[in-house]
Amino acid sequence: MTELLNATAITKRYGGITALSRADFSARAGEVHALLGENGAGKSTFIQILAGAVRPDGGTVTLAGSPYRPRDPQEAQRSGIAPVFQELSLVPDLTVEENIWFRHEPLSAVRTVRARAMREATLELFARHRFPSIRPDQELRRLTLAERQVIEIAKALSRDPKVLILDEATSALGPQETEWLLGLARGLADAGSLVIYISHRLGEVREIADRITVFRNGATVAAYDTQAVDDETIITDMLGRRMDRLYPERKKTSTDTVALGLRGFGVDHRLSDIDLDLREGEVLGVAGMQGHGQRELFQALFGIGGSRGTVDVWGKPKTIRSPRQALTGRDGLALVPEDRRNHGLLLAKSVRENLTLSVIQRFTRFGITDPRREGALVDEMIATLKIKTGTPEQLAGTLSGGNQQKVIFGKMLLTEARILLLYDPTRGIDVGTKGEIFQLMRDLAAKGYAILFYSSDLAELVHVADRVAVLRNGRLAAILEGEQNSERQILRAAMLETRAA
Amino acid sequence: MTVATSSPSELAHRPSRAAIWKSALLDRASLIIPCVMLIGLLLVYASLRDGVFTLDELNLDTAAAMTLILAATGQTIVLLRGGIDLSIGGMISLGTVLAATRFGTDPAQAAAWAFGIVAIGGLVGALNGILITALRLQPFLVTLATWSILSGTAMIILPTDGGSLPSGWTMFGVSTKLGLSSSVWLLAVLLVFWIWFKRTRLGIAIRATGSNERSAFLSGVSPIGINIATYGLSGIFAALAALYLTTQTGAGSPTIGKDYILPSVAAAVIGGISLFGGRGGLVGTIIGAFILTIIGNLVFVLEVSSYWQPIVSGIILLVAVLASSIAEKSARRSLS
Amino acid sequence: MNIRRHRAILLAYLGMIILLLLTSVVAPGFLSATHLRSTAVLAAFIGIVALGQTFVIIGGGIDLSVPWVLNSAAVLMTLLANSQDAPLLWIVPMLLAAGALVGMINGLGVAIFGVPPIIMTLAVNVILQGGILVYTGGAPTSTAPKAIQFLAVGRIAGFPVVLILWIVLAAFATILLSKTAFGRHLYAVGTSATVAEFSGVPTLRTTVLAYTLSGFTAALAGMLLTGYTAQAYLGMGDPYLFTSIAAVAIGGASILGGTGHYIGTIAGALVLTILTGLLPALNLSSGALLIVYGVVILVTVSLASEALSSLFAALPRFGRQRGPAA
């Protein structure tokens, strides 16, 4: 079988930062080809080059034997390459269907969009690929991140691509949707397309990929058949070092002190009657199918949107109507939000400004900020989380996806709040750092922090959380502990009634 | 609906009908609210003056608002793109002086120049678009500069108000068909244009680029192309506004254009268009322009003493916008 | 100093220097100490109005009420003081507070009720204009008190008093923007109000404070300007609307918020003042003047544009091998 896509010695620099240095990549039609590498390795940059969004400084690409040098994304689309971008390429003010068919809408004789045809095409596309049902006529801004992710996939598929690129397309998806996407990718490959698959979830990669290419520091370090290689080798190639274990040892560190007590907590019709105690020293997992109230729980606890019921924080009743009321130093609550680009990061501001935005008073004396103290905090956090940034002054928006997530995590840690609301904190983070973050969570718990932890990856909940609270239709369906805390049990509790309903 | 075994469950549980309605209303709040505002103003106005709900009133008010509406149409397109166009001030002035000095008495010559003026508007706008993209300058600065350059050109052609237009030309606004003045018909044409335009690929791309520039680019929108089209259209509508204006004034003026810069933005913003791009449409802008015009009528029939006139019009504007902002805010809160 | 962050500001100054050199070619007298001094004094008035405008724009808003806050303060000051110096002791603080209050009302309308800044401040501007006409009956007022005239045109050891005032204010603004929590919050709110809110930034207070400051500086500028012309007159604030916004924009700020600095605005104020000073010396017709004005603005700000400065950045790499396109 001949190679469909062949890239050699691709180089891309951003000022002083080298994103890619002579990276090679080759893939065949009809395969799922995984592209792996730690955060900032250059995967997304490579994808953007293929997508025509970025022009390389050097190197050559051939597509089906002929030179391929897209001048802009449009040209890439015409060549049959459809990317699902890590940062998504959706427009908040267009509807779902307008987003999917953007730039290739069905046109009438007077060159206007045929709404009926577009609706039919959307439903047909959804049905053909068994998409989760999402109303095609809503504005995209009303969708959750997971829903947006799905629409981005639909958008790519709408072009019937020869090459489908999935850049961390599963990072915001729950187990079921992930399963669906893997099936979909497999199906496309079997039908003769090339699927380039980027993910930090090795399990998925193993399940689906035929071959794997690994990038490190912008260069290709390895390429192999999935069958012929074990996880340890892949991880070592990615990180450039060995990693002992992903999940930390779980020691019971929780005390009897209730850090966060909820009674009759609810958010309009989406969440109700939640009674829950989060203890000091505990990592309490939250699970559930997408859209069953997890994000409402986290946001409402942080003072976003209204809520009802009582909230006790460290034994005292507390009203939280805004993030400002939540973030009250060591006694407060801090959140890693779901939507990092719209809620978590000032993309146009530096890493430093982002990290310290919530804690300016920590380095302010007599009303004047002290750059040295700020610098110390920032440097420490960059080192702790291994944030890959040229300097602390690099704009957050130019960091790799995983490193953006690390900045948000660091920003939350700096608040010193001892109740942490972690909504999918490891989304898009590479295995190496993931392990470190889990370790950090356990260490913090041991220090008396209380952590509420949602993850779209059930394995993380099972291995890191002490207990897991499962939500179903906005209600608490079960609290699983010990033996009960397994992926199977979580899924059972989360879905049992959904089927019936 | 087909439920296949490998299809994931629905991402979210189904919203109720009421919730769907509510979100549909909310999506249109920025249009509904100015509508309510306008209706409220009209009711107050009608209680103070006879014959408000007649064709005559419609004809008069449309003529009064039409130049602003045309200017604001271009501005709307630019605002949807997330930009701003101050140069319409210069283009309107230039358009009126060209018309007043070049039309002559020969209808053919006048028609040729009318097309010429529209073409100049498009070219100047396209130039704005090119400068903004190529120099990566803020639209505010580029169009501030071209506003000045166009005004200067207008002033060289005609140093002060004057010139003349063919007598048939100034009859345009007065002539009626089926009881409706040609201004009303023009408005109808404009609405038809908009219904068409907003559903073209270009119309969608302009809105999308204003909503999220990066996403639009990744989806295949050409940055320079979109700017040329956006500002070009704005220039064309400024030229049309100039031509319409001359039917009302029968003369050229090298300074008259600046009167439409801020009001064109205000009309659009009242009509629900965000300066940050992406949201709103021409219908809102037209309503905004009528609101501004009706406020003038209202202050007239209120017969307030002359010094109080600006205060009263300011307060009416503020109260109307405040009421709508509060309504929209509480609607949003009740939803999420 | 971080070159990348401040490139726009540096280039605004570069533009200013180029303009000064150009000026000296056209009219050598322009580089005389006397004229530089009077240019700086005129720039000070724009600079002070644009100070508040800078804060508002960085925070993602815009203040169109500047003209009549300025004019009201000027008219009320001369009316109440009646050419006497003594009453200024209470009049000046009172009017500054009143200006700040108007700004605060703007800010509250924008931040609490979500009124678009353009409409809020436009309406307040019109209401103030009417209010002043009603209150004074449109009556012309007395000459400015001597003390105010001293502030505006007086000199201490040959150095204009108003410049000292400007320098103090500029230092204050710079510290506020660069060195305080308020400054950080303002940039955050201007970049993304949602992210700022999620980060615990007091978005409401921050926005209101920016507008308050703008009301304050507009009132201050109004009184100083009265000292300069020795009397208040209706319409004296009008030229300061677009000028203040343009100064901020030329100084490198985006009018959509989140970027910019007062240091840049200072250059913007100087560019505009030098330009309006230079143009009459060219002896052009009114029309030609407007054309030259537009072209010079375009050329000057182009210097500050990223496009040209990235060309700069690429210069040392010209020798190397180019990408696949080459």
Place this chain on the structure above:
Amino acid sequence: EGKTYKIYLSNNFVGNDWRQQMLRIAETVVKKPPLLGRVDLKIENVETTTQAQINSLNNIIRTKPDAILVDAGSPTALNPTLEKACAAGILVISFDQVVTADCAYKVESDWNMLPAVQAEWIAEKIGGKGKVFVDRGLAGAPISEQLQSGFEKVLKTYPGIEIVGYFNGNYALGPEQEGVASLLAAHPQVDAILTQGYGSGAIKALQDAGRPLVPVAGGGYNSASLVCAQTEGAQCILETNPAYLSAEAIKLAVDILDGKEAKEKHIFVYGPFQSTHPAPSKLYPDVKMQQIEIGKTAFPDLAPGLSLPISPDWVEITPQEAAGT
């Protein structure tokens, strides 16, 4: 007859002292004989835009008043609207900034005579030779054009006089002062300054730059007169555009409505010049020129923005009434 007429005054701009005084005089004069009880006066101000004035005039026309007086934002742009008013049988009188519509009466100052007399006075004062600055007024404004070309026409007849610089005074003190200051920096030598605004701004600019005072032409405002009277060595000629043009327009309207035929459709109102050094004009031998003098033409106790003279000869308006204090 004694009938009361409904008269609208449409004014496009309220933002300067002159317009304010004009409006106050209109309001005052209808409360005094001979107009007492004859006029139901309604004033409609609009904010500067021509469009707003057109809209406002349309509203006025719909109420079918007896007469419309208009201080216009544009000499031509209101014509179609005003012609509509005439056609509806409404008497239209434009004053101050007049319109070109044929059917409208016009009441204004003589903008040919005013600049000519000032330029002649200046030229004679500097002995027919020297360098002068000329104010271009407000870019695009019709009166600015007339004043500028009026200055130039007379100055051209003196071969020794050279116009070395133009500035835009915008009829406001600040811009006048700034404009002259800039020109002074560029020109080491200047012998006279012709402004369209106050003149006092030019004097202040000369003083600030440490230059000797030169003859200055300006407008007849109390402040200008005061500066000329109180400044040692000042040489001024101030023209008058009387703010009581509104009163003249009202009186004309009542007279015409009463059935008195107006002698002409285009009526000029003349006010006296004021000067520190009055001199007869050869071009217009009939003009009156008053000596600038504290208490006669300049009043330290009155508002600086007051336009002089205050009253027409057929009615007595006090300075307090004119100043609104």
